[in-house]
Amino acid sequence: MLTIGRRGTSSATGKDADDHLPRVAASEDGDALRCTFSGNWTTRTIAGVDGEMRKIEQAGFRALTLDLSGIGKIDTAGAWLIERLIDVAEKKGAAVDTQGASEVTSILLGAVGDAVRRSQESASERRPNVIIRFLEAIGRRVYDMRDDFLAAMNILGATIRGAQMKLGRGHGVNPAAIFNQIDRMGVGAIPVVVLMAGIVGAIVAQQGAYQLRYFGADIFVVDLVGVLVLRELGVLLTAIMIAGRSGSAITAEIGSMKMREEVDALKVIGLNPIGVLVFPRLVALAIGLPCLTIFANFAALGGGMMAAWLYSDIPPAAFIDRLRVAIDLSTIFAGLIKAPFMAMIIGIIASVEGMKVGGSAESLGQHVTASVVKSIFVVIVLDGLFAIFYATINF
Numbered sequence: 001m002l003t004i005g006r007r008g009t010s011s012a013t014g015k016d017a018d019d020h021l022p023r024v025a026a027s028e029d030g031d032a033l034r035c036t037f038s039g040n041w042t043t044r045t046i047a048g049v050d051g052e053m054r055k056i057e058q059a060g061f062r063a064l065t066l067d068l069s070g071i072g073k074i075d076t077a078g079a080w081l082i083e084r085l086i087d088v089a090e091k092k093g094a095a096v097d098t099q100g101a102s103e104v105t106s107i108l109l110g111a112v113g114d115a116v117r118r119s120q121e122s123a124s125e126r127r128p129n130v131i132i133r134f135l136e137a138i139g140r141r142v143y144d145m146r147d148d149f150l151a152a153m154n155i156l157g158a159t160i161r162g163a164q165m166k167l168g169r170g171h172g173v174n175p176a177a178i179f180n181q182i183d184r185m186g187v188g189a190i191p192v193v194v195l196m197a198g199i200v201g202a203i204v205a206q207q208g209a210y211q212l213r214y215f216g217a218d219i220f221v222v223d224l225v226g227v228l229v230l231r232e233l234g235v236l237l238t239a240i241m242i243a244g245r246s247g248s249a250i251t252a253e254i255g256s257m258k259m260r261e262e263v264d265a266l267k268v269i270g271l272n273p274i275g276v277l278v279f280p281r282l283v284a285l286a287i288g289l290p291c292l293t294i295f296a297n298f299a300a301l302g303g304g305m306m307a308a309w310l311y312s313d314i315p316p317a318a319f320i321d322r323l324r325v326a327i328d329l330s331t332i333f334a335g336l337i338k339a340p341f342m343a344m345i346i347g348i349i350a351s352v353e354g355m356k357v358g359g360s361a362e363s364l365g366q367h368v369t370a371s372v373v374k375s376i377f378v379v380i381v382l383d384g385l386f387a388i389f390y391a392t393i394n395f
Helices: 012-019 047-058 076-091 103-123 130-161 175-185 187-215 218-259 262-268 273-312 316-326 329-336 338-355 361-393
Strands: 023-029 032-041 063-074 095-099
Touching: 023 047, 032 076, 047 076, 063 076, 063 103, 076 095, 076 103, 130 273, 130 338, 175 187, 175 218, 175 273, 187 218, 187 273, 218 262, 218 273, 218 316, 218 329, 218 338, 218 361, 262 273, 273 316, 273 329, 273 338, 329 338, 338 361
Parallel strands: 032 063, 063 095
Antiparallel strands: 023 032
């Protein structure tokens, strides 16, 4: 007979203390193993017997008998230790017989066993194949797009209806808030927009000069820069910059107010959050983005003019004369018409993402990122749709 566990001491006090410690005595009879448990199997005491239980689990046996009559107190930790032995034995194909368990021990072992089995079943559930997961992801994205579209239409409708500073009790416009947002989103963005547009215009002119030089058509660099900047690049680059600069700021501001429950506080005092938070920002973007586009167009043309002068020996006077021939009012307005639409898209997407922020900093970061990515993507798609529309109507 092999006994694993603690032995008693000679003193009475030591013997009483040992009676409370968990013990397991294991006896082998051929392929059968009998384990007798005694003591208190609680969280504070089972650490001393865990290693001995693992040794029993590694033993080879075909039948396992558990005598639980000697157990005094037991909690979920002790029950889990015994259930682990039972689970290992069942996986080996051994027959398990439990004897002498009290009513409390039986209930606790049953509950812990059910929890372990449910955990194993959920862990072993077969994941669907790649096609099913792909279709599921598409379905979820479609539903997310539907929810975002409905939220965007709600904000757009409330904006068109009016500022509605008070919920259902008249309209009102706060000029101070609008001019403050114009200063932050428009005036504050002029340096970076002008710098970016000037560099891009110079790059386009420089690359065009190298390619057109082979055909002796250096002067057509002016046509390339003028048409490309005024119709496409000026407004597109400005919108992308504003989406990354101002769109992320809108989402972060509204999202942080959602986290601190300030949006709910506005509703409690009778104010409309869309009228107070979203309306001034949308108006500021609708005014600021076209103005920034004009600055970007001048900066890009100036950069192109300098590059053409350096690489193709086209003086500024010749550049301006050729530019008058290459473009007309339709070329200028083709880009400016897009600006208000892009501004509304950036503002609405940023506001929707801000309203979706939860109560954690992680949620705020996720929605700020989603706001920038979605805004840039939709702005590029919108620019392509405008290009198709202009080609259809020969504008």
